[in-house]
Amino acid sequence: MSAGFAGARLRALLAEGRAVAAPGVADALAARLVAQAGFEAVYMSGDSTSAVRLGMADVGLLTMSEMVDNAARIVDAAGGLPVIADADTGYGGPVNMRRTVREYERAGVAALQIEDQVSPKRCGHLGGKAVVPAEEMAGKVRAAVDSRHDPNLVIIARTDAIAVEGFEAALDRAELYRQAGADVIFVEAPRSLEELAAIGRRFDCPLQYNASASGRTPAIGRPELATMGYRLAVYPGQTIFAAIPAIRAILAHIRDSGGAAAAPVEMASFRDYNETIGLSEIAAFEDAHGTPATRRVQF
Structure with missing residues (x-):
């Protein structure tokens, strides 16, 4: 804009x-x-x-x-x-x-x-x-x-x-x-x-x-x-105030449990994460503009 x-x-x-x-x-x-x-x-x-x-x-x-x-x-x-x-x-x-x-x-x-x-x-x-x-x-x-x-x-x-x-x-x-x-x-x-x-x-x-x-x-x-x-x-500050305790919780979980399974906070899935940051849009743009299949974004 x-x-x-x-x-x-x-x-x-x-x-x-x-x-x-x-x-x-x-x-x-x-x-x-x-x-x-x-x-x-x-x-x-x-x-x-x-x-x-x-x-x-x-x-x-x-x-x-x-x-x-x-x-x-x-x-x-x-x-x-x-x-x-x-x-x-x-x-x-x-x-x-x-x-x-x-x-x-x-x-x-x-x-x-x-x-x-x-x-x-x-x-x-x-x-x-x-x-x-x-x-x-x-x-x-x-x-x-x-x-x-x-x-x-x-x-x-x-x-x-x-x-x-x-x-x-x-x-x-x-x-x-x-x-x-x-x-x-x-x-x-x-x-x-x-x-x-x-x-x-x-x-x-x-x-x-x-x-x-x-x-x-x-x-x-x-x-x-x-x-x-x-x-x-x-x-x-509301977005960052919300993020701080969630980040603290997942870090404590990884530190104390030995892994990331059964996270104590709601987590974005890998697909949700990639949709949020526009990977599908990038893939569509690549398809429309001739990017070779071996080089296209996939998830």
């Missing part, structure tokens, strides 16, 4: 008046599974990307080029779904932001999300955060908007100021970012239903809700979110 088409598709979804679900992924396999599950959008989580690519916490260790590379692979695997990609702090000032936007556009994302933390940043639901001056972030938002080659690329502005400056200050910051041209506002880590509702009353643009499992933000269903003005609900 081209960046322009992806952005237009995401904008159409955001205009439907409901909260669109975008499960978080860290890699191409997870993106493929999201598409096969019938979702309409994919969210590339920076926290999960750090966990999968580095095996480390999200404390600003990934570079822009590493994130863009991951985004491009996710776009390729997402089956045409629009990809919302975490772009951290934009990786520098306005000129850096210009390059960031253009690199993410080339990767084919539908939207990129930038935040007002200082660099190095950290996961939005961790403590010890700090934010840049609001005007500095507004300048980066303007730089992102002005750097788009395609106006359909969605710019999501996130503020982490609730934990640093308080709720009202965070709303004021978000208002400034909206005035700077952000298409979607994301106030990170509201602490109550009342704060979620107040965000919805303050803004007349699409809002993003983060269904983090940290417990800082109340868990709420998408129908209720939609009534508050939230048009995008991201589930950043």
Whole structure:
């Protein structure tokens, strides 16, 4: 999917008046599974990307080029779904932001999300955060908007100021970012239903809700979110949180039982695994394009 088409598709979804679900992924396999599950959008989580690519916490260790590379692979695997990609702090000032936007556009994302933390940043639901001056972030938002080659690329502005400056200050910051041209506002880590509702009353643009499992933000269903003005609900870590105990269980079983038989968790069959990663499609393509029988994929 081209960046322009992806952005237009995401904008159409955001205009439907409901909260669109975008499960978080860290890699191409997870993106493929999201598409096969019938979702309409994919969210590339920076926290999960750090966990999968580095095996480390999200404390600003990934570079822009590493994130863009991951985004491009996710776009390729997402089956045409629009990809919302975490772009951290934009990786520098306005000129850096210009390059960031253009690199993410080339990767084919539908939207990129930038935040007002200082660099190095950290996961939005961790403590010890700090934010840049609001005007500095507004300048980066303007730089992102002005750097788009395609106006359909969605710019999501996130503020982490609730934990640093308080709720009202965070709303004021978000208002400034909206005035700077952000298409979607994301106030990170509201602490109550009342704060979620107040965000919805303050803004007349699409809002993003983060269904983090940290417990800082109340868990709420998408129908209720939609009534508050939230048009995008991201589930950043749920896929990787589900994978960790399953991987631990099978590793413990192999270690302790001496083999892989009678696994304690549900396992994909070899056929299911190969269907999931598109082997049948590859085999059909080979058949259609003259690959010798001895070289065709079989399973």
